Amino acid sequence: MTRRLTRTLGKSLALRSLVVIVALAVGLSLAALPRLERYFLTQAAAREEATLRLATESLRGALSRTEVLPGLLAERPILARILRDPDNQGLVPYANEQLRQTSLTLDVADIWVMDTEGLTIAASNYRRETSFVGRRFDYRPYFTQALSEGRGRFHALGTTSGQRGYYFAAPILDGTEIVGVVAVKILLDAFETTWRDSPNTIVVTDPANVIFLSDRVDWHFSSLGPLPEAALDTIADTRQYPLDQLRLLQTEREALVPGHDLLRVRGADGVEEFVTNTGLIAAAGWRVSVLTPTRPALIQARQTLALVVLLLLFAGLVAVLFLQRRARLVERLEQQRQHREQLERRVAERTADLNAANTQLVQEVEERKVTERRLRQTQSELVQAGKLAALGQMSAALSHEFNQPLAAVKAYAENAATFLDRDRTEDARKNIGLISQMADRMASISKHLRNFARRPQDKIGPIPLLAVLDDALELMAPKLKAAGAELHYTRPEAELEVMGGRVRLQQVLVNLLSNALDAMERLDAPQIEITVLTEGSRRRVEVRDRGPGLTEETLAHLFDPFFTTKSPGKGLGLGLSISYNIVRDFGGTLAARNHPEGGAVFSVDLAASDARTSSEAVAAQ
The missing domain is CATH 3.30.450.20 (PAS domain)
Structure with missing residues (x-):
């Protein structure tokens, strides 16, 4: 009964409003037309x-x-x-x-x-x-x-x-x-x-x-x-x-x-x-x-008046629609009030379940954060463990590399003493210079080992790519010499700077060179080919071996943790996974493919840096 009465009152009010608006529009037209015509006539005269x-x-x-x-x-x-x-x-x-x-x-x-x-x-x-x-x-x-x-x-x-x-x-x-x-x-x-x-x-x-x-x-x-x-x-x-x-x-x-x-x-x-x-x-x-x-001018005045009348009629229609909608809105508000009360009861029932779910979700988020911190710490420890493992593998070759200079130092020292006894000062000075050169060589090897073994910082900045590659080759030189490997590498004349971390990039290159030697352990004359390429704003280092290559299954899981093709006891399968994450942190990519002429090719793709000196890059590390 209440709804019908509300609708009837709304329709009656809308109809009365429409009649009033139409009457107002007609009256305004009759009163305003002479003034409007005079205005436009005056404007026409003023224009002429x-x-x-x-x-x-x-x-x-x-x-x-x-x-x-x-x-x-x-x-x-x-x-x-x-x-x-x-x-x-x-x-x-x-x-x-x-x-x-x-x-x-x-x-x-x-x-x-x-x-x-x-x-x-x-x-x-x-x-x-x-x-x-x-x-x-x-x-x-x-x-x-x-x-x-x-x-x-x-x-x-x-x-x-x-x-x-x-x-x-x-x-x-x-x-x-x-x-x-x-x-x-x-x-x-x-x-x-x-x-x-x-x-x-x-x-x-x-x-x-x-x-x-x-x-x-x-x-x-x-x-x-x-x-x-x-x-x-x-x-x-x-x-x-x-x-x-x-x-x-x-x-x-x-x-x-x-x-x-x-x-x-x-x-x-x-x-x-x-x-x-x-x-x-x-x-x-x-x-x-x-x-x-x-x-x-008269036509313009009448058109203007017609437009005003149309606007008034349009406003009247809008008002009628508004009143009709208002009547419907009153009815809907009553329905919405009933639905709202019912909804509030349901919300109250489900709020308890939602609070419990939120509490559980907060606990899971905290647990995930703790797990993520542990994962990062474990990854850092695994990186250091991988480097120490690589140092262990190179220890035999390094001990041989240290023994030769030490034997030479001893011989040169004895000869220098003999020359001094015989008053051959110039020959003794030459032997002392040779002893100094042997000491510099051992210090250089020691410096590379120390830099390689220390924990890197997380800062990323411009670093000299060729200088890092030179350090990696010098660090791997004893192992390459011990394996009798032949290195094919044409060094570019101009230095290339990339975005990354010097120590971590050196670790990646050492790991790729070490893997290349392991892939050719059964060859009498292993060969490693290193290529440095420049493509627009990218710099790429490719390391190719002459081994048996990679199978489809190996390519699919190559960078997965603990995946290895080496014989038991020779690796944990973490080197490539760690290297992959290091290069990705630098904003680059580490990829592998088979060479058409045989062997595997590992490529490190990095972004070129802004013009900054190599010394600034070293300081950033």
């Missing part, structure tokens, strides 16, 4: 301020570059001369051609010269059918302004050429007398061509609010507001625009933010809506407006 500056500065630059041309042209003497003598058939054609060349050089539409009555005497377009020569332009403001003010400017549709342009004029002086006016006309159609590549609409209006320039050809000579009668009279008197083409655009303006308006234009195709940016060109009396279509 750079376009307005570019268009305004381009027009202003074109006008300022041309404004000074009439004054400069008026200083030409030929212009005053033709105005004084307009019927001179040799001078006027020359002046016409000069004006034509100048217009091409300066990239202006037309240049023409008028007398004080406004009659054109010479013009750059004298070759065209629409030539200005013989035409009167006294009705144009730029002409009257040039005569009265010293400078004239005007924009209009050409009555002769039919082209829209901007006119600049300056008076022509002969001494102090004004004898005429020179005028320059530039075309602004190129700006409209450039503006057509923009998604915006750009319009230039004069003080009468008539559109003079625009990339919208259908808006030319249209007015954005009603024209006063005085403005219409001025347009008619100056023939600035064709009166039959003037028309009023149906527009509505609404203030958006300071500096930006919302402009609606009604036409045959419906209503177009723009956000405006307006700049001034004071010298020309023009207003330049960039009209940005509102549709992209």
